[in-house]
Amino acid sequence: MATPDVPEEEPAAPRPVRRLVGLLRPQRRAVVLALVTGVGGIVLNAFGPLLLGRITDLIADGVLGGGPGPAPGVDTSAVGRLLLGLLGLYLVASLFLLAQGRLVASAVWCTIHDLRRHAREKLTRLPLRHFDREPAGELLSRTTNDIDNLQQILQQTLAELITAVFSLLTMLVLMLVISPVLAAVMLLSVPVSALLAALISKRAHPHYAAQWSANGALNAHVEEVCSGHALIKGFDRRAAAEQRFDARNDAVYRAAAKAQFASGAMEPVMMFVANLGYVLVAVVGAWKVVSGSLTLGDVQAFVLYARQFSQPVVEIASVAGRLQSGIASAQRVFTLLDAPQQTADPHRPDAPARAEGRVEFADVSFRYSPDTPLIENLSLTVEPGSTVAIVGPTGAGKTTLGNLLMRFYEPDSGRILLDGTDTATMTRDDLRSRFGLVLQDTWLFGGTIAENIAYGAPGACRADVVAAAEATCADRFVRTLPQGYDTVLDDESSTVSAGEKQLLTVARAFLARPAVLVLDEATSSVDTRTEVLIQRAMNSLRAGRTSFVIAHRLSTIRDADLIVVMDGGRIVERGTHDELLRARGLYARLHAARTHRTTATNVATS
Known part of the structure; x- marks a missing residue:
């Protein structure tokens, strides 16, 4: 539960909007077609009010200039043709806009598909340092929730933005054609709307960033609670876990409420400004009709354009508010994609001429955190076929040596040599194929027992699998199943x-028959009798290969060729079991303490 109650503010990925546009570049054909169909639909829709104005003028002229009876002077055939034309115009415009929506949805889905793939590939290239620093739930939130939110925002706003911008331009041109004076009156509201939209968007963005950051912290906490449920129950930490959940949930609620309020204020504010412009247009337009400078149909068309003009302004402002949520999610995703990744394998890798198993640490230094020293200037040479035991108090750096050997982490300085070859010049696959690793935590997958044993040697036959199980005392329990x-x-x-x-x-590990074995507390989960049997099997299987044994049970390493005692990231003692006991140093104190603890445990259980 190392996640802080208040999520740390992370550096924003540079130019998220430009990078989003770059992600859409492979779909530029669909985007261009969406622009074309969108413009076509908008232009066709824009001519609707002109036709309506023409129909109004025909009816008005017929009524005012005709004789008695119901509109005897109206040219009904012309009105009918215009109405049919208007119907066809709107039908074709709707088809264009439908095609635009389909094209935009396709482009967005393909873009998000590629973005998920990039995120997945990035996760495979991140070093273990990144996973040590960032909880799994936070990474899960970035690769699921944030990408989902980005997809929804793009799909909802991209088509609206295209339609609104071109509608605005089209309406402006047509309004200028009808009446430049009325167009100037309507344009008075544009700078006011733009200024208010910018102020509201600027205020909404930090709240959206805080919302998605808090959401990631909440997901990280939920993932930790679910994976550590037994531990929480065993130590009666349910109340503390619930308290931390409530704190994170409240943080998400507060950030989301502020973001939604700021974004939700956009549309009503824009609508208020647009309505003021609409009122001015109606008043000035009525005055121009009375003065005879405009016809009633022209004013009707302009009023319709004015209403349509205010609608895209409101839509653009609303889209700008919603885009802040998408930009906040995009920043979190791009921060993941920009995270430092593990060094690539060399283009011309080296490899040892012979697999003897000689390992050398040459002045190696390493720190998990830059401010916390761990291993400093460590040098150690292990001859082929020898067994080296590494012991020391918790945090001394024992397991870290195994991690450095297999390049799970890279040393900050110094070199690690395998059979005279710097491991940094080898590919990771080649290096790790020469090692057998057994940890305290077991790695088994869904499959048969034979498949799990043969995982380290894919070409092994059933006889090889059985032989390896017999050598490691696993055959006796497998046959009882x-x-x-x-x-x-x-x-x-x-x-x-x-x-x-x-x-x-x-x-x-034994079936793989590697040149070097790394056993990190490999016998910690077995009973004493099985441990003895495994130790006997190890003695026969270690012939001809180097073995690193990291153990807290000092009884398991008595027969090691060399025992290395580490403390504070340094080798403080080295020698055989008897030599170290006679030296009366740290090893002797550890041995005495664990012997006393074992005796006390045996007395208590008896």
């Missing part, structure tokens, strides 16, 4: 015990 080696493990491997899982991972 109903389907034996064909027993299917579920994703959580609940059909076997923790110790049996560990035996399977040891068998997997």
